[in-house]
Amino acid sequence: MTEIFTSINSFGLFGMNAYGVSVEIDLSRGIPMFEIVGLPDTAVKESRDRVRSAIKNGGFEFPLGRVVVNLAPADVKKIGSLYDLPLFIGLLYVSGVIERDLSDCAFIGELSLSGEICPASGILPMVMEAKAQGIRSIFVPYANSAEGAVVEGIEVYPVKNITELIDHLKGTKTLPAAQAKPFEAGVADSLLDYSEVKGQAGAKRALEIAAAGGHNVLLIGPPGSGKSMLAKRLPTILPPLTFDEAIETTKIHSIAGALPAGVSLISARPYRHPHHTVSAVALSGGSAYPKPGEISLAHNGVLFLDELPEFTRPAMEVLRQPIEDGCVSISRVNGTYTYPCSVMLVGAMNPCKCGYFGHPTRQCSCSPVSVSKYLSKISGPLLDRLDLHIEVMPVEFEHLSSGQKAECSADIRARVSAARALQVERYKKFGISCNAKITPAMLDEFCIMTPAAKNILKRAFDTMGLSARGYDRILKVARTIADLDRAQKIDTCHIAEAVQYRSLDRKYWAGNAHR
Incomplete structure (x- = not known):
């Protein structure tokens, strides 16, 4: 096995603003291990177990070898479970399951052990930042698709589970992009007057x-x-x-x-x-x-x-x-x-x-x-x-x-x-x-x-x-x-x-x- 490296685009939040996070994955020969670096908090560290179970329950093989994940920039604390999805995609990429170029894509979402993609906070500012960085396609949890679709000029794909995401990336079955709803200002509570x-x-x-x-x-x-x-x-x-x-x-x-x-x-x-x-x-x-x-x-x-x-x-x-x-x-x-x-x-x-x-x-x-x-x-x-x-x-x-x-x-x-x-x-x-x-x-x-x-x-x-x-x-x-x-x-x-x-x-x- 030769050394394999990939970088998957994702995002984090700092106050009101989002910033780009590169989920870098290096697979090399050595004693099997799975290490995450780049100032991860406890929720990020626990993604190792969530992602491993999602890969197994999705019918895929976890890559054998020495797996090192770096969340760049490494000097900023990474918080929450939204890096599960980009980590999952990166592992499947170094395993050879996914072969397409993902440099213009970004991924955000938490994984359940069965492979369902759970909602995340802060999707709107992250999609806005993705557009600003020139990302063409972003994959977000299905429950967050409405807020993500508000941003024009970027394709927002709502994803329910890892199966339909893999099918889309392989070209087997294409996901429909989320469509923005027209904005209409309303009254706080029409029952009160x-x-x-x-x-x-x-x-x-x-x-x-x-x-x-x-x-x-x-x-x-x-x-x-x-x-x-x-x-x-x-x-x-x-x-x-x-x-x-x-x-x-x-x-x-x-x-x-x-x-x-x-x-x-x-x-x-x-x-x-x-x-x-x-x-x-x-x-x-x-x-x-x-x-x-x-x-x-x-x-x-x-x-x-x-x-x-x-x-x-x-x-x-x-x-x-x-x-x-x-x-x-x-x-x-x-x-x-x-x-x-x-x-x-x-x-x-x-x-x-x-x-x-x-x-x-x-x-x-x-x-x-x-x-x-x-x-x-x-x-x-x-x-x-x-x-x-x-x-x-x-x-x-x-x-x-x-x-x-x-x-x-x-x-x-x-x-x-x-x-x-x-x-x-x-x-x-x-x-x-x-x-x-x-x-x-x-x-x-x-x-x-x-x-x-x-x-x-x-x-x-x-x-x-x-x-x-x-x-x-x-x-x-x-x-x-x-x-x-x-x-x-x-x-x-x-x-x-x-x-x-x-x-x-x-x-x-x-x-x-x-x-």
Whole structure:
């Protein structure tokens, strides 16, 4: 037996990006052995046994001799079981079972012991990288074919088992390439609608403004006032996802292994609502080899934190930098992983532990110290990053018993989409899509106020003791209100409405012991 060498193309993931991996196999004379090098993790090392069983159960002979496998580049840690398939193909190539040139092909997938090809995470970014590297054909698990087919200019072959893959490579029976489904933007949940929400006209108006400008929101009010009901319907009034947003959102869910089977692209804006017991790592992303956390999975959508004071302080504080920068960076010894997290953060909370502090008819049973302690769980810096503070009071009987239908989500979404379209056009050369992302340097150019509006803002700044961030955020909200009115300049009514959405922290957090 002469020495035989081959190299099979595959891919790995580092954060949001894929990179090429060459599965190099050398078969030579010597005492039979099977060694994998190139910084493999435990799952990669265990592929020796999976591949050996798949070869045997597929009716093939495992090559006799000294088998050394190198996963290049050798200085990058290889993670997961997706290298089973390229390793299997390489072993059959050095055994002489496969004879065709595979230099323009790539393989991704986990093998079962019987030879079935199991799904893998991160197929979409890997197929995109394969196309960028000039790969003509890529073979992926059948369950991942829909997301892989999204990428044009490369043939994506969905494979169920090793038998049909070998038949295809030998030319016995050709596999059909996966076909992309046309992208159609959808609504998050068609079963939810704002027409079901009785009353709460003020809160609906504020959420319409938040949706139109991509602003962060805090809902505060007693139990049963409708805070969660309002928040759950927020995605139904957001503008539809663009194709580029859908690609980026799908990439994140694909990398996290959270993409449902058979889904090619996420077509509706994400809505994530983690329980208050969630850890800081689960929110931001982490572990030894970080994957996206809840805040990244909500990218281009809504992250709803119900019962906000019940979240741990580390979990709440870890949100401060990501919601400001629109991305989260996680540093590890082997590198820094960066994931996008441009989200609308929506928090909901009761004003005190019993829930009735400030209630118009029910007496709060908490002591002033207890109220102060409860509210102080929300830090000033985090509160300052929430653009709109909305008081959601109990709905009156007349509204609840009224048979009159409220405005539906579709009508509100039409106004929101029109306002967003203005913003997209206005900021197209800056690469941003909504007012919430305006940088401080852009405020003077795009948030032009009338003299009367400037005077109102000056009085509010002096009276309320606003921070520089608070000033910026009032201006951004006012710009959004003006966009809803299709006004070129920010006028007094726009500033006045924006200021009132920053007043609740003075009511509850400043002197909150006075009931």
